Amino acid sequence: MLQTGNQKTRLALILDELKTHPSLSLKDIMQLTGTSRDTARRDIVKLAAHNLAERNYGGISRPNTFNKLDQYLDRDDDLLQTKRALAHTASSYLLNDALLFLDISTTVACLPQYLQSKHPGMIVTNSLDIADQALRHSNFQTRILGGTLDAQQRCVQGADSILALHKFRFTTTVLSCAGLTADGVYYAYESDIALKETLRAQSDRLVLLFDHTKVNVSHNFNLLALSDFDYFVTDQPLPDNLATKIAPDKLIYL
Numbered sequence: 001m002l003q004t005g006n007q008k009t010r011l012a013l014i015l016d017e018l019k020t021h022p023s024l025s026l027k028d029i030m031q032l033t034g035t036s037r038d039t040a041r042r043d044i045v046k047l048a049a050h051n052l053a054e055r056n057y058g059g060i061s062r063p064n065t066f067n068k069l070d071q072y073l074d075r076d077d078d079l080l081q082t083k084r085a086l087a088h089t090a091s092s093y094l095l096n097d098a099l100l101f102l103d104i105s106t107t108v109a110c111l112p113q114y115l116q117s118k119h120p121g122m123i124v125t126n127s128l129d130i131a132d133q134a135l136r137h138s139n140f141q142t143r144i145l146g147g148t149l150d151a152q153q154r155c156v157q158g159a160d161s162i163l164a165l166h167k168f169r170f171t172t173t174v175l176s177c178a179g180l181t182a183d184g185v186y187y188a189y190e191s192d193i194a195l196k197e198t199l200r201a202q203s204d205r206l207v208l209l210f211d212h213t214k215v216n217v218s219h220n221f222n223l224l225a226l227s228d229f230d231y232f233v234t235d236q237p238l239p240d241n242l243a244t245k246i247a248p249d250k251l252i253y254l
Helices: 007-018 026-033 038-047 079-093 106-113 130-139 159-165 193-201
Strands: 024-027 054-056 058-060 101-102 121-123 141-144 148-150 156-157 172-175 179-181 183-188 208-209 223-225 232-233 251-253
Touching: 007 024, 007 026, 024 026, 024 251, 026 038, 026 058, 038 054, 038 058, 058 193, 079 106, 079 208, 079 232, 101 106, 106 130, 106 172, 121 130, 130 141, 159 193, 172 179, 183 193, 193 223
Parallel strands: 101 121, 101 172, 121 141, 172 208, 208 232, 232 251
Antiparallel strands: 024 058, 054 058, 148 156, 179 183, 183 223
């Protein structure tokens, strides 16, 4: 492991690592270079300033690999028809659920408009937009977690929201992702770690809702295994390297 060294040497080492890893967290860079948090942050700023890497929440990535994750609101219109179709398909598996958790995602945010049930349950979410959509369109009771508001992701975060999750036992949790490969399901933000781990523990069933642009894409944090999910709802047949890892009865296509 490099012990501090000069910045030119550290930056070369980081760039070399990015050739085989699409993204690196701040912790990854500290371990790679053997430097402090402050030094690693200065190296990140330097690389971003020269367009050698793209800075994101929690670390850096190869240029342009995080364009669709930087601003939640900018993603609202991406693949909108596909997202609506995915949500419509997934909704038929959720109408009889007593307690749903809907995680922050522009795809998952399309779900409430299709959640009209003869025996509606409750939707719990950490997303301001999903809560708004649920109040407007769904006849499910709606509850939003408490905690600190994050303006960029338009969601509730922090220890209070994690503690609140322990009060529930969800029939189904619906997640999206930043990417998935044969190695697992990836997320972009460090704040996702505790939330996703808690949801996995507090849910009877996990459903992953994603479009084809997420397939064979990795990001900062590999948080969940493919085996953690009960259903995968997507718009195109998965490539063999993924399809062979998932039981056919768990795959739901448009």
